[in-house]
Structure formats: C-alpha cells, structure tokens
C-alpha cells in the first residue's frame with residue numbers, strides 16, 4: 321500500500337524512519353512519501369532515513385527549536401498555528417501516489433501527542449484517502465503526566481482518523497530494563513508488524529505455477545480497517561525450510577503431494593493461532609474485534625493456499641464471526657514464514673481503561689496540588705505591614 325507517512329514528534333519520526341529502513345531492507349516501497357515534523361531540532365537531526373529536506377521544524381517562535389517538553393496542549397497549539405506550513409509541506413511532496421496517510425506519534429509526550437490529532441483532522445478535511453494513526457502509549461513507569469497526556473491525546477486522535485493502530489510500550493517493555501532501553505527493540509517490532517502489512521498490498525503476483533496465488537491487495541487492507549477505530553497486530557514466525565536448488569526445481573515440475581500440503585496447511589494454521597493468541601501490539605480481547613485480516617508471508621513455495629484459507633476460517637471463529645479476509649505475501653528467498661493477524665475495531669481493551677483511570681487520578685492530584693500550593697504561597701507572602709508595588 322502506498323502511504324504518505326508523517327512522523328510527529330520524536331517517537332513518531334523514529335518509527336517512520338524505521339519503516340523506511342524496513343522498506344529498503346525488504347525491497348518493498350510502501351512509504352511513497354515521508355515527512356518528520358518536530359519542535360525540537362536535535363530530534364529531527366537524529367533521524368537517519370528520512371531525507372533532510374523532508375524534516376520540518378515547527379513552532380520556532382515559541383520553542384526556538386528546543387522542543388516543548390511534555391506539554392501536549394502547547395503541541396496542539398503549535399500544530400494549529402503552523403497548520404498552513406504543514407499543509408504546504410504535504411502538498412509540495414505530492415499526494416497523487418498516496419493510497420492512505422499514516423500519522424505516527426508517541427501519545428505520552430508533547431509535540432506528537434498534541435500535534436498528531438491536529439494534522440490528522442486537517443488531512444481528512446483536505447483529502448479523500450483514508451487517514452490512519454499510529455499511537456504509542458507510554459509505559460506506566462514514565463509517570464502520571466504521561467498517562468494523562470496519552471489518555472487525552474488518544475480520545476482526540478481516535479475521532480480524527482479512519483483507524484488507529486495502537487502499540488503499548490507498557491506491555492512491551494523488557495523485564496529488568498528501563499523503557500528507554502527498550503525503545504530500539506520495541507521500534508523494530510512496530511516496524512516489522514506494520515511494515516509487513518503495508519508491504520503485502522504491494523506484493524507482485526507470483527509467477528504461474530507457484531503456490532502463493534492468493535495475494536492480497538491494498539483495498540483489502542483498507543476495507544479491513546474501514547470504520548475500525550482501534551486496530552492491533554499479532555505476529556508469529558518460524559524459520560523457513562531450506563530448499564536447495566534441486567528441491568526448487570522439483571517443486572516447479574511436480575504438484576505437491578497430499579502429505580506435503582497437509583504439512584504446510586497445519587503449519588500455517590498453527591502460525592496464525594500463535595499470532596492471534598500471542599502478544600499483540602496492544603493486549604485486548606480478540607473476540608471483541610469487528611473485522612480481521614490474516615496474512616502469511618514467506619517464500620512462495622512454502623505458502624499454502626489451503627492453509628491460508630483454513631487459518632482464515634479459524635480466525636473467523638476466534639473473533640466470534642466477524643468479517644475476515646486472508647491472503648499471502650510471497651517473499652522469494654525469505655528466511656522466515658510469518659503469520660500476521662490484523663484485528664480491527666477491537667473494543668475490549670483493559671489497558672485503555674487502566675490508562676484512563678491513571679489519567680483521571682493524575683488530573684485530580686494535580687488540581688489538588690496547585691490549589692494547596694496557591695494557599696501556601698498566599699500564606700508565605702502575607703506580610704501584613706507591607707504594601708505591594710501595584
């Protein structure tokens with residue numbers, strides 16, 4: 321699928337940077353255009369893949385290029401004030417190739433948390449293509465201000481996009497490390513899961529005679545996401561069987577025996593089970609999904625049309641009967657066979673409830689704190705025999 325990808329803030333920029341790297345590594349070209357937007361110059365300079373001319377510094381009159389900390393109201397204000405600058409940056413890069421927009425941001429901070437919903441709203445007004453969001457939720461260890469920011473950004477962002485991919489730092493943080501130490505590994509996981517779905521809609525049809533014929537296209541991804549609100553992704557993989565040259569030749573000239581196809585069918589179904597029931601980008605009850613898409617990616621000779629169909633039926637049952645699409649993504653020479661499950665319109669997400677409660681508690685505590693502090697300062701400055709200047 322050809323995307324116009326916008327990374328807002330530091331986390332957002334890093335994710336789009338990695339998606340571009342994923343494109344390069346795999347030879348796919350799902351990111352047709354990319355833009356990194358930030359109030360902090362150093363964050364923009366830290367990117368490696370997004371070309372220098374596609375990095376946009378905003379809010380300079382306010383932040384002087386030094387960022388705005390975790391103030392997401394300020395992030396939203398700057399994005400709103402600079403919306404025409406952003407809009408012309410999008411226009412100038414051209415959108416004729418674009419099948420969809422993707423706006424990525426970490427929702428716990430300031431620039432991306434506040435800015436992503438603003439730009440998403442604008443893109444929806446201006447273009448007819450779908451606008452997707454990718455929101456990264458903070459880890460609880462980051463503290464209550466980050467939870468509050470994320471909860472407020474989330475409820476705003478979700479209204480402005482056609483679907484919102486969610487990734488939860490809290491459930492992906494590696495045991496015994498800090499969240500910052502986990503970033504790189506988490507980012508690679510996000511790029512892999514999203515990259516494979518975006519790339520699938522781009523896959524060339526396999527040459528005749530090869531098994532992986534049920535290739536999916538962009539419209540199937542778009543239809544799965546349509547009206548879906550929250551989307552999460554499951555992933556599992558195993559090493560592909562090594563097939564030597566002789567084996568490849570044999571595969572070309574021989575129809576698969578029933579034993580071989582039975583074997584690959586079982587494998588594909590078990591991969592998809594593991595993908596759906598393993599760790600999702602955001603933990604949720606898969607039964608609450610409205611729609612889903614199953615994708616099997618790997619060397620064409622190890623894909624099984626029957627397997628993909630069985631896996632699709634299994635998932636249909638697992639999500640309780642919603643619409644499930646399925647297809648293959650043949651990647652010649654790939655070392656892995658991967659099962660990817662895209663769940664769309666999930667509604668039972670305990671982590672969001674938890675985050676909202678943390679945010680409400682934080683809001684109450686902050687209000688109490690500033691009230692008490694106001695009283696203390698009043699007390700401190702109350703010197704009866706002195707008069708203020710004016």
Ligand SMILES: Nc1nc2c(ncn2[C@@H]2O[C@H](COP(=O)(O)OP(=O)(O)O)[C@@H](O)[C@H]2O)c(=O)[nH]1
Nearest residue numbers: 329330331426428429430431432433458503506
């Ligand atoms: N997964 C991941 N999350 C990040 C990364 N950097 C920041 N975050 C998360 O995103 C939130 C916002 O941080 P940041 O993107 O630096 O804020 P901004 O630049 O003001 O938009 C943080 O609270 C973290 O939860 C990263 O590299 N990877």
Ligand SMILES: [Mg+2]
Nearest residue numbers: 330331363429
């Ligand atoms: Mg930062």
